[in-house]
Amino acid sequence: MRFCLIIGFLLAATRVFADVSVVASVDRNRISFGESVTLTVAVQGAHNGEPSIPKVDGLTFNGPSTSTSFSFVNGQTSQSISYTYQVTPGRTGEFIIPAIGVNIGNNTYSTTPIKLVVEKGGSQGDLGQTPFGRVVLPSQQVYIGQTVPLDVYIIWRPEVPLRGSGGFNYQAEGLGYKFLPNLKSGSQVINGEQFNVGVFQGAISPTTTGTLNFGPCFLRVQLTVPNRGGNSLFDDMFGRTQVREVPITIDAVPVTVLPLPEEGRPSDFSGAVGQWNLEVTAKPAEVAVGDPITFTIKISGNGNIDTVPTPKLGALDEFKTYEPTTKTTKDDLNTTGERVIQQVLIARSTEIKQLPEVRLTYFDPVARAYKVATQAPIKLVVKAGSGGQSTIVSGGNRLRPEEKLGQDIVYLKGDLGPVPLATPFCATPTFWALNTMPVLALLGGIGWKKRSDKFRGDVAYARRVRAARDARKLLAAATNYDEVQHAMQNYLGDRLNIPAAGITASVAEEQLLPRGVDTQLAADLKACFEACDTARFAGQSADTGLAATRKNVERLIDELEKTHL
């Protein structure tokens, strides 16, 4: 048993080492002096083995930083490790980074040499005279049909802000250049100095081979510069500036477009270029004869998805097929994409055991080789239909074709319909009056309720409030001095919240004077009481002076109503 495991492990290890590949690449082949490039050594199919970086006169290598990945695609596992170095040139000129060796197990793998050109800082833009532009291309050697990012940089000093740009013009015949119109901003250190950078992100997808040129490019930028025409002291104080338009010309960059290699080209290659993954699913995997199966093929990856044809399927004679639906999505620059092909299949026989193999052949420009993505046949279980038959059935009778309804706008209307008012309802006085009314009514109602409650619960308050009204009623009905006096007693009793029956002239004076009533008023009241007493005891008739006394009492009640007791 142990022996078998060891043999299995060795076979697996042999298989792993047999698939190992090592590729070195730099993010740019042409840089200005003072900049650095990123060198990446990617080891596919292994998870160890550090590269031996050779010494190159004039180049300094810093690093590495590593990243590992493990993936399971198309039923196959793969692992990789990447080593990243920052390469800084010490002088201008052409450099060759020689083959880099990587020891994995007992084998040594080598990368291909890389050419690096370091130019003077002023060759693509004079740092002393910003703004200037430059073209950044990861590699100047590309394959036809390959999609490669190509960015156009505008570089300017932070102290002279860029207000806008326009009129971007370029020559890129045969390169199929596309760019995003939105300027992406950032910053970059060049020769140890901080600059602001605006990038037109783009990509090329060459359509012809040979040595082509990207550029020259032309564009105009608007810079905000201090206003030199006016009073410089005030300009500096108040930040007065003016907009100056500056034209920028960027030199052409040569791009070598290689044809796809003839060597190793599979017979079924149909022009797909990029790095593509294939995923195939079929649902359900267990069906009855006549039932539909949704067969989905998903192709995704880096490259121009438009170059990827629909994969060829094997024999589908035992299935009734429907027209496949295809949905393609891609990014704005066509550097990544995804295509999902869905086909409905109807199993005609219980003899069907699997779905056919799916195969996609493409050229991988990074590995510089043709590759095949395949999906092993998917197992199916097809049972007899509901009638218990296992013979071929007519799919057309089982599935009614989906009815396609026509679509158009709804026809005209014959009446005018709702008409807008000249003034919206919410802007009319009626609306605001109706808004105010419930608030006022509510406040009034609550106030009234409080008053009623107080009347019921506070006797003194109730007597005080009613005093004048009741007294005036009694006075109005009084026909003799006795009734006039009774009205006065009632009024004072209610106002002072004391029994009315015992109120005499002296009691009234005693009660009123301490409460701050004017002495004259108290005296007048006392006089009224005495006049009534005199009249009553003397037996004077109502005709003599009653009206004057009643009037006098009314006046005194009015005066007392104005007084806070």
Next chain:
Amino acid sequence: MNLRRHIYKVVILVWLLGLSVAIAAPSDDLKAANQLYDAGKFAEAAVAYEKIEPKAAHVYYNLGNAWFRQDKLGLAILNYAQARRLAPRDPDILANLKFAQQRLGVDDVNTPPRATQRFLRSVIERCTASEWSAGELVGLWLLALAIGACVYIPKARAAFLVIAVAGFFVFGFSSFALSDQVISNHIAPQAIVVAAETEARFAPLSDSTVHFRLAEGTRVAIREDRGQWLFVERADGQQGWVKAESIGRITNF
């Protein structure tokens, strides 16, 4: 029971007062314009619809159809949107608006990105501003009457409190919807892109950098008006300057 009857009367009265629209009889001008449309003279029909006053909901709707037939889908969407402001629940208007937006592929662009925003927008646009005004009044009266009843009829306080809470929510949401339709529309009027493709720029200058592009039929809010240039905001929050002639304003509310 008596109180309930009064509340019912008030609600009906306020609702009737709140209705800002009236159903108008078909006019001869509309019939004539429809005949031009039926004869396939869509350009003439559009001119005839433009002349009809007042601009009722179905005039805008028919005008939208006339522009649609001329393949001016931006103008069609603008007029359907105008019609929807007046008759927000008319199924034909909603169907044609949706169809035209789908034809231009802007139905997603014109939809707010967040689910809560989408829900609020769909609810608020279900009624006209006048209907929300009436709703606000109903809510306020209900709230005031229920609070008053709580004070005067303490035995039924619990029931009236429920009515008061309901009234408060009706009042609150109607006020919110009304302010959204009227005040927001005053601050940032809604508009539709009617030009085939419009570039939104960083500055109101012809050669300033293009920030993004607005497809025909895209709904925008006008944040600033500088005559020939408008500063607009798309439903996803992107902002930029566009030329005024490429935008049509939705005027009714």
